[in-house]
Amino acid sequence: MEPLFNPPLHRQRHQFVVDFVKRNKPPKVLDLGCSECSLMKRLKFHREVHLLVGLDIDGTKVKKKMRALAPVSTDYLQPSYDQLCVELYEGSVTERDARLRGFDLVTSIELIEHLTLADVERFSEVVFGYMTPAAVIVSTPNCEYNPLLPGLRGFRHSDHKFEWSRAEFKSWALKACSEFGYEVEFTGVGQPASGYQESVGFCSQIGVFRRLERGDDSNALGGDDAEDVFSYKLLYSINYPSLCDNNILRRVLGSEVLYWAEKLKSRWMEKKSGEVNASCAPIETEEEGEEKHTACREEMRNVVSQCESGASEDQEEEDEGVRWTRFQRRQDSCTSLRCVSVPLDVLWSCCPRVSTLSGSLGNLRRLLMDDPDVELSQDGDAVLVNCHEQDLEEEEAQDELEDSGYEPASRHHSAAAEQEEDWEESV
Template sequence: MAGSHSVKSEKLEENEGELGGPMFSPPLYRQRYDVVCDIVRKMEARKVVDMGCASGKLLWHLKWIDCIEELAGVDVDVTQLQGNSHILCPLTTDYLMPRKKPLNICLFEGSIGSADSRLYDWDIVCCVEVIEHLHTGTLALVPHALFHQLQPKVVIVTTPNSEFNILFSNFRDFRHWDHKFEWTRDEFRSWADGIASEFNYSVEYSGVGEGPPGSLDKLGWCTQIAVFTRLHIDSECAQCIEENLQPYRCIKEISHPHQLQTPHTTLQQLNDELTYYCHFLADIDCGTETDEEDAERVTHTVCIRLERLMKFGRIKELCPDLDELRSCIRQTEQFHLSPDGDSVLYTHILMSSSNGWNVDDDDGGESDVVDDYQVDNERRVENWNQTITTSPKETTETWD
């Protein structure tokens, strides 16, 4: 592919101690990701592109942000795109507790030096530690392809600050063997200012990775960041880019489950939540099997205290207090209150052990699972997802 570049994940991961310089907490790559995620949340971006996505780690962090509905990752390395796509797929819990909004992810084989009409006018394009890997010819194509043809509302570019390298005792040439260059702050600003002026963008500068006390003014940040904001859109270019310009090849499409588009009433939502959580708590209290012989399934009534249900953030969001919860339950057909009004009566089903169910396969008792749920969580199991799903392997500092 003409003008392409390859940014492989094995190229990106380095031991933080190898350069013999400052140690960052959080690690530098996390600080860069946090900057991107903060901007996404602040502007409530719906459509975000990660150029040079490689291992997909930034996309993995972005997919948990509720406002995002479309994510695209672009890289020339098909092996990386195919091999790491699994980390972006929905989990079992995503089907049990779907997002409020749709989330579609597409991974493209393509070069940052060319534009694809499917990514025109997106909210944010991220170029996190990418430009320093580009050959001169490809780098020269980036401004026209990205800022003139694609015209995203915001472009985030991060790159190493070469002035900071003096703090690395083991430093030689560049921070990474695949870097083609590393710019000073003035060089980076000259490049970014020229783009902003030519293509009707404003630009603001910042950075992450602060050195020893007193070094910031003299050396700057370890990673320098430029955030471009579009001032207005070029309508003539819009007509050109929409004419089926699609040089990228879609490698993988991933759709996450989401809630029904037709709004539920509060009562319908509560009925769904009660069904889920009553079943969840009944499994913890009673297990999932019966020891009765010749019985495929046994049903019995379980009393679940309302105070216990109110620990779950989603139920508390729908019914802020016990009195309102009682009132809503009385209006449902599926659930009934106990005579004292302090518990909900739930019909629980136990399956015969001969059906192959194994209670020992459960995740554990209520204390473990409920703690993981973090009951005031907006998505109910966001923290549970984070507990049972480890972030893509991030055991070493990622400089690039």
């Protein structure tokens, strides 16, 4: 029975590993004796880790909790550039497997005390000699602390084969360093009451091993046939969605482009609608016309300012006029009445998200060319956005009525619609 630590001792051990990961940012992390994956569930949120692997001899226990390592809905809706692959294996730490070699960090949290002393020797050979990680964190109970644990008789857990003193742990660690080319730093978690630190040490003692730089791998085990050793059973593997995946990047970029193209189209159509209404309205004074023109420009500036959070006001005002002119010219040259042509350079300049995702204007064009949901102009320099969706729906409804044999009484409205379309074209 352990005393009440705040936070609990197992959380302090896991926090020690998390803090190490934050400082050193290891891309590949392996947790030996991962059990119910509680440490891995914390590490998966640290995206400096690109490969997160767990190993445990009890596959049944791993399977009960492994789904908690799966991506959540927000990982798919808002994927980041960070990559993360999670793998879980069933196997013994005393056996070799080539898939677990060369990690940046290997953790063994309260594991070795569950091994026999003979297996501890094999553990040292496999972890330090065969896996050869850049860093290893090993924690184990400190038996010198046991007298401070109320009601404890014997070991802290019925499955423990031994519990080392600080001197015994240090002896084992220094031997492993000497044999396999590592250095070690001793620390721990679980502070004793005031006045007991020197006499009993930490409740859980920790060794942080770092591999020494060597000119050869003469102490590394495995040899040339290391890649042929596969002892573990793969239980679970999942790749988190990432913008490094071109398919995911195209999907996210396409959605972003369509969103902002639709907003720009709506603003342009509002402006055009205002101009048409103005041509039919009573003659305005010069002052009134200038006020409306300013208001219209302000509406477009609002759209651009939503995208350009980092631009200065002077630069934004200058660029907005240029973009809006390009946008207007594009519509004047567009022969179709059913679409609005939004230049890619306007989208790329206005929306930081689009420019960040694509990287360059040329790359934006290339990525959109393969997107079936985005329609580009013939020259590939603009996105075509349908501006008569409602008319199309009405035509489909009309076709359905004609197919059913029913002809509306107000047939003459179609001629009026054609006349209106001609009138719009002349404007």
